[in-house]
Amino acid sequence: MGLWEISLQFFFAGLTVGSIYALVALGFTIIFNASGIVNFAQGEFVMLGALLAVSLATAGVPLALCLVLSVIVVPLIGCLLERLFIRPLAGRPVLTPIIVTIGASIFMHGVAALLWGKDALPLAPLPGPPTIVVGGAVLQGQSLWILGCGLLAMVALRLFFTRTQTGRAMRANAVNRQGALLVGINPGRIVMLSFGLSAGLGALAGVLVAPIITASYGMGTMLGLKGFAAAILGGLGSSPGAIVGGLLLGVLESFAAGFISSGYKDAVAFVILLLVLFLRPAGLFGARKTGGL
Amino acid sequence: MGARRLLSYLAAGAAAALMPLVLRSPYHQSVLTFIAINAIVALGLNLLMGYAGQISLGHAAFHALGAYGSGILTTMLGMDPWLAMACSIAGACLVALVIGVPTLKLSGHYLAIATLGFGMIISIVLEQWAALTGGTSGLRDIPKLQIAGFAFNTDLRFYYLAWGCCLVLMALSANVMDSRKGRALRAIHLSEVAASTCGVDVARLKLQVFVLSAGYAALAGSLYAHYVNFISPERRFGFPFSIEAVVMVVLGGLGNIWGSLLGSGTITALGEFLRRFGDYDVAAFGLILMLAIIFLPQGMSGALARLSLRRKPKGEGVAAPAKAHVRAGKGAPPGEGSHG
Numbered sequence: 001m002g003l004w005e006i007s008l009q010f011f012f013a014g015l016t017v018g019s020i021y022a023l024v025a026l027g028f029t030i031i032f033n034a035s036g037i038v039n040f041a042q043g044e045f046v047m048l049g050a051l052l053a054v055s056l057a058t059a060g061v062p063l064a065l066c067l068v069l070s071v072i073v074v075p076l077i078g079c080l081l082e083r084l085f086i087r088p089l090a091g092r093p094v095l096t097p098i099i100v101t102i103g104a105s106i107f108m109h110g111v112a113a114l115l116w117g118k119d120a121l122p123l124a125p126l127p128g129p130p131t132i133v134v135g136g137a138v139l140q141g142q143s144l145w146i147l148g149c150g151l152l153a154m155v156a157l158r159l160f161f162t163r164t165q166t167g168r169a170m171r172a173n174a175v176n177r178q179g180a181l182l183v184g185i186n187p188g189r190i191v192m193l194s195f196g197l198s199a200g201l202g203a204l205a206g207v208l209v210a211p212i213i214t215a216s217y218g219m220g221t222m223l224g225l226k227g228f229a230a231a232i233l234g235g236l237g238s239s240p241g242a243i244v245g246g247l248l249l250g251v252l253e254s255f256a257a258g259f260i261s262s263g264y265k266d267a268v269a270f271v272i273l274l275l276v277l278f279l280r281p282a283g284l285f286g287a288r289k290t291g292g293l
Numbered sequence: 294m295g296a297r298r299l300l301s302y303l304a305a306g307a308a309a310a311l312m313p314l315v316l317r318s319p320y321h322q323s324v325l326t327f328i329a330i331n332a333i334v335a336l337g338l339n340l341l342m343g344y345a346g347q348i349s350l351g352h353a354a355f356h357a358l359g360a361y362g363s364g365i366l367t368t369m370l371g372m373d374p375w376l377a378m379a380c381s382i383a384g385a386c387l388v389a390l391v392i393g394v395p396t397l398k399l400s401g402h403y404l405a406i407a408t409l410g411f412g413m414i415i416s417i418v419l420e421q422w423a424a425l426t427g428g429t430s431g432l433r434d435i436p437k438l439q440i441a442g443f444a445f446n447t448d449l450r451f452y453y454l455a456w457g458c459c460l461v462l463m464a465l466s467a468n469v470m471d472s473r474k475g476r477a478l479r480a481i482h483l484s485e486v487a488a489s490t491c492g493v494d495v496a497r498l499k500l501q502v503f504v505l506s507a508g509y510a511a512l513a514g515s516l517y518a519h520y521v522n523f524i525s526p527e528r529r530f531g532f533p534f535s536i537e538a539v540v541m542v543v544l545g546g547l548g549n550i551w552g553s554l555l556g557s558g559t560i561t562a563l564g565e566f567l568r569r570f571g572d573y574d575v576a577a578f579g580l581i582l583m584l585a586i587i588f589l590p591q592g593m594s595g596a597l598a599r600l601s602l603r604r605k606p607k608g609e610g611v612a613a614p615a616k617a618h619v620r621a622g623k624g625a626p627p628g629e630g631s632h633g
Contacts, residue, residue, distance in 0.1 A: 038402045085583050094401050095348055099543055099586050102536055107579025114572055267417040270410040277407045278395040
């Protein structure tokens with residue numbers, strides 16, 4: 001394989017994992033826009049989605065149905081989390097929701113370790129497209145699923161936010177909470193819905209990525225933090241930013257792992273994160289003020 | 294130092310000195326030693342979070358720099374442990390200075406995530422740079438501390454060393470906070486703009502506190518390394534410990550020095566207690582954490598102050614409420630509602 005093929009191979013791998021980061025980053029963005037909260041438990045939705053799918057698959061449920069059921073059940077957990085632990089925090093300083101969502105993350109992490117054990121569990125890849133070769137580089141079937149589902153989810157989200165009443169209400173609430181309240185939008189419901197939506201996106205990411213990296217109780221922490229880094233890279237609060245940030249982070253990380261060192265692969269994401277924060281804290285697409293949050 | 298404060302520290306010192314007579318087992322003494330070591334980290338972080346109003350989700354990195362600095366300098370270069378401790382604290386402070394300049398320009402979530410990212414980078418480097426840090430298998434045989442032939446080589450001896458350090462640093466924190474700089478810091482917490490119009494060099498002061506709090510964490514790390522004599526990159530030097538430190542500060546009470554001790558004691562003891570429940574400990578810790586933050590908005594010290602406020606009027610008659618109110622005001626963190 002020449003340098004071109006190798007680079008292309010890294011690029012595909014980067015796009016695949018980048019799509020996962022993008023989905024997680026979108027989850028962060030939706031909750032942040034609805035409530036101003038950064039949900040540190042986002043990665044645990046990914047983990048729950050993946051482990052739930054593993055359990056369903058072991059019970060004999062077809063894989064496609066596992067995906068659908070996961071994406072339906074995990075949002076309920078997201079809504080429950082919001083109702084029980086986030087809503088009582090209204091009006092508290094920025095540090096409080098950070099700690100509570102971290103607490104939620106530790107809690108879910110611990111419960112998952114109890115329910116599913118601490119071993120990494122495999123999940124079969126979704127049936128369908130065979131491995132294809134593009135320009136000398138291999139693109140696996142599961143990668144195609146990830147790219148396709150990721151794209152589909154983004155388009156669906158776009159339609160939801162622009163074409164439906166609820167989606168528009170969520171956007172109005174993000175732009176101006178008091179204004180939204182004045183025209184009869186219930187902010188409590190919006191925040192709960194945002195937790196449900198991001199939990200769904202997280203679960204989707206989890207089911208899609210599990211066949212590649214296996215599912216385990218600890219998988220969510222790093223994916224969550226990387227997704228957050230992607231959201232910051234694109235500009236916290238911007239949906240296109242989250243997508244571009246996720247893909248960019250995935251590709252950069254993949255190249256760094258391939259050409260520099262795979263051991264320091266995870267550090268790359270955080271070095272990029274710090275550079276963005278120091279040089280352009282508003283991110284690639286962000287216009288928001290970075291102070292005074 | 295006021296007479297009343299001196300008295301309270303003497304009382305705490307006496308209590309710490311007598312404690313081993315009650316709790317005689319080396320296990321209990323080691324748990325108490327960890328409480329003191331963790332309290333030092335919490336005290337430093339409290340200066341940053343509770344007084345200057347800045348968040349750090351990466352303090353485990355400075356703790357790690359202190360521990361690994363001591364470990365590497367003593368085991369690989371054969372340096373004297375005390376000198377190694379001084380060097381590693383100075384090194385951690387230097388890193389804090391360099392990283393603090395760009396980082397402290399950020400606020401709120403951005404500051405939180407920047408410090409988190411820094412902490413992650415350090416913990417990844419500790420794991421990957423095996424030639425220097427021993428990688429995942431860690432560093433062993435870190436020597437004990439000793440003064441003129443007296444080695445701190447038992448749990449009891451180290452207990453006194455750790456608690457001595459902790460109490461001295463508590464008194465130091467209290468004095469710093471009562472100084473001109475401390476008042477300027479509180480002003481920053483309430484409003485950076487107002488503070489700077491009063492002539493406070495906000496950026497410089499924030500940086501100084503950041504460096505000081507990194508120094509506390511590094512000292513605690515170095516003590517840990519010389520006490521346990523073995524360090525490895527898991528739990529204690531990564532993200533989980535950064536969170537634990539923040540939780541100690543917030544649970545104990547932001548901006549309350551005794552609160553840091555209370556927070557460290559509670560979290561450290563809780564960790565030990567929950568261990569008995571085997572695999573349930575992580576889930577229980579997460580749940581307790583969420584509930585505690587939701588129901589104790591001003592931390593344990595704030596809750597205690599409110600309790601004493603509620604009880605006072607019964608015993609002391611008419612004049613009591615005003616007095617109790619002043620007290621509660623003192624105990625409550627300054628400007629709870631204005632983070633970031």
